[in-house]
Amino acid sequence: MAPTPRQPAEHPDPPVATTTAAATVPEPTAAAAAPVGPVGPVGRGKGRPRSAAADQAILDATREALADLGWGGLTMGDVAQRAGVAKTTLYRRWPSKSELVVDAIASLFDQLECADRGSLQADIEAVVARFAELLTLPETQAALLALFAEGSRDPQLRRRIRERIVEPQKVLVEFGRANAQARGEMDPDRDRAAADEEVGIIFDVIAGTVEHRLLVSGEPVTADWIRRFTTLLLGPFPGLLR
Amino acid sequence: MAPTPRQPAEHPDPPVATTTAAATVPEPTAAAAAPVGPVGPVGRGKGRPRSAAADQAILDATREALADLGWGGLTMGDVAQRAGVAKTTLYRRWPSKSELVVDAIASLFDQLECADRGSLQADIEAVVARFAELLTLPETQAALLALFAEGSRDPQLRRRIRERIVEPQKVLVEFGRANAQARGEMDPDRDRAAADEEVGIIFDVIAGTVEHRLLVSGEPVTADWIRRFTTLLLGPFPGLLR
DNA sequence: TTCTTTCGCTACTGGTCGTAGCGTATCTGC
DNA sequence: GCAGATACGCTACGACCAGTAGCGAAAGAA
Numbered sequence: 001m002a003p004t005p006r007q008p009a010e011h012p013d014p015p016v017a018t019t020t021a022a023a024t025v026p027e028p029t030a031a032a033a034a035p036v037g038p039v040g041p042v043g044r045g046k047g048r049p050r051s052a053a054a055d056q057a058i059l060d061a062t063r064e065a066l067a068d069l070g071w072g073g074l075t076m077g078d079v080a081q082r083a084g085v086a087k088t089t090l091y092r093r094w095p096s097k098s099e100l101v102v103d104a105i106a107s108l109f110d111q112l113e114c115a116d117r118g119s120l121q122a123d124i125e126a127v128v129a130r131f132a133e134l135l136t137l138p139e140t141q142a143a144l145l146a147l148f149a150e151g152s153r154d155p156q157l158r159r160r161i162r163e164r165i166v167e168p169q170k171v172l173v174e175f176g177r178a179n180a181q182a183r184g185e186m187d188p189d190r191d192r193a194a195a196d197e198e199v200g201i202i203f204d205v206i207a208g209t210v211e212h213r214l215l216v217s218g219e220p221v222t223a224d225w226i227r228r229f230t231t232l233l234l235g236p237f238p239g240l241l242r
Numbered sequence: 243m244a245p246t247p248r249q250p251a252e253h254p255d256p257p258v259a260t261t262t263a264a265a266t267v268p269e270p271t272a273a274a275a276a277p278v279g280p281v282g283p284v285g286r287g288k289g290r291p292r293s294a295a296a297d298q299a300i301l302d303a304t305r306e307a308l309a310d311l312g313w314g315g316l317t318m319g320d321v322a323q324r325a326g327v328a329k330t331t332l333y334r335r336w337p338s339k340s341e342l343v344v345d346a347i348a349s350l351f352d353q354l355e356c357a358d359r360g361s362l363q364a365d366i367e368a369v370v371a372r373f374a375e376l377l378t379l380p381e382t383q384a385a386l387l388a389l390f391a392e393g394s395r396d397p398q399l400r401r402r403i404r405e406r407i408v409e410p411q412k413v414l415v416e417f418g419r420a421n422a423q424a425r426g427e428m429d430p431d432r433d434r435a436a437a438d439e440e441v442g443i444i445f446d447v448i449a450g451t452v453e454h455r456l457l458v459s460g461e462p463v464t465a466d467w468i469r470r471f472t473t474l475l476l477g478p479f480p481g482l483l484r
Numbered sequence: 485t486t487c488t489t490t491c492g493c494t495a496c497t498g499g500t501c502g503t504a505g506c507g508t509a510t511c512t513g514c
Numbered sequence: 515g516c517a518g519a520t521a522c523g524c525t526a527c528g529a530c531c532a533g534t535a536g537c538g539a540a541a542g543a544a
Contacts, residue, residue, distance in 0.1 A: 045489095045543080046488050046489065046542090046544085047489025047542065048489045049541085049542065050489090051490080070395035077531075087493095088493085088533095088535095097533095145387045146387075148387045149313055162460075201474060204451050209451060211454065213446040215390060216390055216450070217442065217446055228443055229443055232443060233474075234479045236476070237475060287511090288511080288513090289510075290510040290512095290519080290520050290522080291521080292520090296521095317501085318502080319500080329501095334522085485544100487543080488541100493538090494536095495535085497534080499530105499531085499532085500529105500531085503529105504525100504528105509520100510521075511519085512520100
């Protein structure tokens with residue numbers, strides 16, 4: 001039932017490291033009062049163990065409900081019913097609806113990868129295409145922006161979102177960059193900090209643009225569009241004289 | 243109390259025209275069953291007229307509540323109380339919380355403009371700076387993503403958002419492009435459709451990147467960052483050899 | 485077997501959205 | 515000044531949902 005070997009509940013002290021360090025927001029020292037693990041407190045293995053099947057059923061039901069009802073329409077009771085589980089079981093594992101949805105969506109983003117396709121242009125195009133594909137799923141479409149919105153007011157949730165959704169995407173950019181450098185397409189990094197900033201910009205440009213295109217402008221991401229976008233990114237501004 | 247001469251309630255048949263025409267989504271013919279005007283049905287001027295002061299007070303209270311409580315914390319009852327108005331009065335003008343917030347936020351975006359500063363680079367930097375400034379306001383930060391999220395499930399709301407928030411921004415791109423062409427920095431438009439597509443890409447890149455940077459990555463938009471971003475946009479990919 | 489933890493169930497609290505109905509205030513047209 | 519029309523404030527209400535409490539039963543570990 002679970003082809004992907006999901007790690008059930010480790011991270012006794014998550015190595016996250018996350019973003020550059022200090023963001024613009026206060027951020028209570030990060031991981032301040034966050035004893036809840038990735039999925040829940042999970043006992044030390046004494047009594048009856050948690051049902052892994054229930055975990056999976058709940059996450060699947062959450063994605064299904066998201067696709068059917070959207071973020072606003074999704075209710076914990078409904079998810080529990082779809083999963084064939086009591087509502088209380090949901091709350092034993094996830095502290096709130098938002099956190100549940102984070103985990104349900106995050107697993108989709110695990111599928112992102114950045115294979116080396118021989119050129120930077122090809123690599124970027126492939127990532128954009130894959131990313132756009134994810135963002136056209138009704139469940140991600142319904143959830144992603146709502147999660148970001150919720151996160152803007154809840155540091156704990158924001159940390160989870162960054163950790164589980166944002167950072168994995170950012171890694172792709174670093175990966176693609178390293179590949180391009182290995183191929184001799186790009187200068188090797190001179191300065192660690194400068195490289196990080198560079199990666200940050202590229203990441204915001206790619207992720208932000210695709211998200212805006214699909215979720216705000218509401219227009220499709222076609223192969224032609226991807227090519228135009230990537231070309232704009234790599235080359236000079238189109239139509240610019242001199 | 244109201245320095246800006248807001249048009250109270252006209253648009254008997256809004257000339258919107260909106261986006262390129264056909265988006266990727268079904269969209270029930272647009273403006274199908276939408277007899278509600280910009281603010282409400284508004285009578286023909288027979289009985290007691292609506293209080294314009296109340297309109298303004300409600301919108302101000304909405305922004306204030308957004309800044310204080312965020313999207314999730316905002317309640318209609320609270321807004322009414324802040325505005326010194328009955329809750330029913332809110333519902334006489336706006337059909338739902340989302341639509342109210344759209345109008346409250348939209349007025350902020352009216353302040354965007356694209357002055358001709360002599361070069362495309364300078365124009366873009368100015369727009370980005372102004373846009374980023376708007377997105378750092380607590381009220382926009384709390385509302386924008388939540389609105390987009392809600393809109394993904396509600397065509398009526400999505401139309402309003404596009405009309406009141408997205409399109410006004412897009413116009414800036416068209417404006418800046420026209421200025422650059424007038425200055426001889428860019429080729430004049432050859433093909434109307436191609437130009438529209440070009441504008442669409444640029445718009446998604448600029449708006450999407452800034453939004454992602456501020457609201458998702460959660461990092462600040464500094465003058466230095468703006469310069470780097472604009473340079474990336476106008477010139478070749480940084481670090482790219484050959 | 486005994487101990488520990490999870491699970492399902494039912495019931496409950498607290499809060500929100502959005503509406504209905506009423507009496508009152510304010511404006512237009514006569 | 516008067517009747518008609520409309521907006522307003524108020525109170526109350528129905529429906530729904532998040533999240534919690536407490537129970538007996540189930541399922542593993544020691």
